Amino acid sequence: MANQLRGNDLRQLGFPEGRAIGLALAQLQRKHLKRLSQTDQLALLQALIRNPHNFLTDLDWSHTAAALLPPPSRHIALAERKEYVTFGAEYIDPSAVHQMEVAMKLPVTVGGALMPDAHHGYGLPIGGVLATDNAVIPYAVGVDIGCRMALSIFALPPQYLTQRVQELKNILLANTKFGNRDVFRHGQKLGHEVLERDEFSTIPFLRNKQETAAAQIGTSGSGNHFVEFGFVEITDPANEMGVPVGQYLGLLSHSGSRGLGASVAQHYTKLAKDTCQLPAEAQHLAWLSLDSEAGQEYWAAMNLAGDYASACHHQIHQRIARALGERPLAKVENHHNFAWKERLADGREVIVHRKGATPAGKGVLGVIPGSMTAPGFIVRGRGVAESLASASHGAGRLMSRTRAKQELGEADVRRHLQQHGVELIGGGVDEAPQAYKDIFSVMESQHDLVNVLGTFTPKIVRMDGA
Template sequence: MPIQRIMTKGRVPVKIYTDEVDSEAMQQLYNLSQLPFIHSHIAVMPDVHAGIGATVGSVIPTLGAIIPAAVGVDIGCGMSALRLSIQADQLPDNLRSLRLAIEAAIPVGFNMHKQDRARESTIRALSQGLHRLLQKHPKLYSLQKKPYQTWIRQIGTLGGGNHFIELCLDENQAVWVMLHSGSRGIGSAIGEYYTNLARKDMGRHLHNLPDKNLAYFTEGAEHYDDYVEAIGWAQDYAAANRREMLYLIAEVLRKKLPRFGVTKEVIHCHHNYVARERHFDATVWVTRKGAIRAGEGEWGIIPGSMGTKSYIVRGKGNPQAFCSCSHGAGRRMSRSAAKRQFDERHAEEQTLGVECRKDGGIVDELPGAYKDIDRVMEHQSDLVEVVHSLKQVLCVKG
């Protein structure tokens, strides 16, 4: 579908690819549209919902400035997916032992590996950059206990919230591994630190903002280059974290499944990140807060929720969306509201046929807490084409 709604009362237009936007999200979009450095317009994906300061599902092009809170604290959060060379009928009838084996290999929630598990090449590639960040800003030490040990032992770990690992089947009954995770504790520390630093740097000018969470760094300012360096490192860390998890998951699957290979369909994409791109005759920073890049021919991953479909897509390079699309279904109710409405009985009903936990700890992640993924896909038919439809048969939640 084309753009469904355009907000014009701000300094720049806000172009929205859905007609389903709540009032809190609309206010946040209006606040963003008043900032003086937004280029051209703001694009809003069909999974839009309110975030902290900036709206989840927004694509924000900026000239000479970056808003740390628009990226958020899970810097570089994103998806990875790969197709295995085996079919559904080669999976065991009961997947419980497989799920437990993955949960044993991949720490979830606040947990980390008890010893260094990341491959040496991964640690070596990241360590110099982190050392430089901590030397420049030693206060980052205080935001994470044992930062040098923790960042290494959290590589290859899932985290909590809406992060997950899944085994899925596509329309041809081929088996896929799909996962969702980000930059863990060190990314959160970097995001929190620089968001607070941006507020401090703005000083009395902070009061001119419609929301203090929209504090920003401008090009040439004291900490602008440091933030650019820090966010680049955190995005690299998040990508490395997902690669290491895929490596560990493959080790588990090789012990449990018939011999398999990995096809050429291996897909990686960030959906909370900043990148330098060219749009509407200007080189800008594009902040995708809950959105993925969908340039022409580019592959992407759009997950649904526990018990619903997910999609492997190919981008159409739509310029009005800054070559972007949604990063998932998007929440339709808060976590607290979901916990009030759903219980273990709903977990059983809404995850029927999926091997997963079905306890009270995952009710805020049930399909009922999310928008209809098929409706979301319908609204972004101008942005992507569907290549594969996936349905999970196993899900590990953070």
């Protein structure tokens, strides 16, 4: 373990007096950085001071880098921070809280809420909910626009899963594709009306995106995206799905708008940054006015990407239902990483951004997943105004991907999965169950926000990778 660096060590490297020194020293106390040798710590800080721009999107060093840069010669000033509500504060990393504090200083911000699964993201933290006045923030929606949960419940008993493990694994392998290169061939593709939408021709930026969208439709991304079989247990007899209390075979998928959504996010974020110059710590929160042409374009493109994400899930579930020879008893699905026009309790229309947060309006159904070895929850929203009618979108990360790769071994992860009776196809240690927060604690923190109708327990999980 390195000897602890002090402020004078950083001043000798060229750090200016002020906030950057305190931020850097605080970061070096994080477990995975504290283990570095002093030589490695100094080399890292030298690279940071030499070119802060290279670290503006770094998970560990973005705030320090921003503090090292001079303020832009012309920028929109931040306002006094508005109040917001936090659920499950004890489970939220300080860096996510800091990001939310910055978001609440935007001149266009009207209200906000931080969900118990919150963790560090770009701009708005993942798990952040932000209401704005006539403005949309591409990075408060997120890169994977319309990322989504979809659950199908089949009238098959739980023992169907335990008795046909290999058959169900083969169904997943044959009917799901993950990542950028693995797509369905022409003979296997299913058409969808979303590919014929006018936006592909009327929005200039989208005119060359239709081909990629057509190639990737019905597929899933990498990272934390999955398609999995598991047990559904319905516990609320008054559920709106019309499914009797009991246990069933379930199919749960999580993915978004693929390359289409990512390209929309990147393009319109750059446009927003060019036209809305904010201080460095808030630069990823640049917005587009919905009165502007760019804002209207982004809004239309975002909605197209959200519908495309939904179409991808419908095709996944359609293929697998056909392979099972079954029609689902019920389906539940919901977006996150999206923005909606909604009205506050006082009647004001606002743009509600839910970046990694589940819509939980009164009577709205959704799915909040846990991890590979912990159940997810089928929920009904209660429409709580303080949360902007939102809930968490999952358990939330306890470890960053980098930290998970550093601290967790593949053999340990496989052993953990085996102990819980989970079969994993693909995946990596960065998505290990140990890298996620305790879903039961998260759900307890938001028990006022949703009613639980049932659970989904994963048993056969398919993710990107061999």
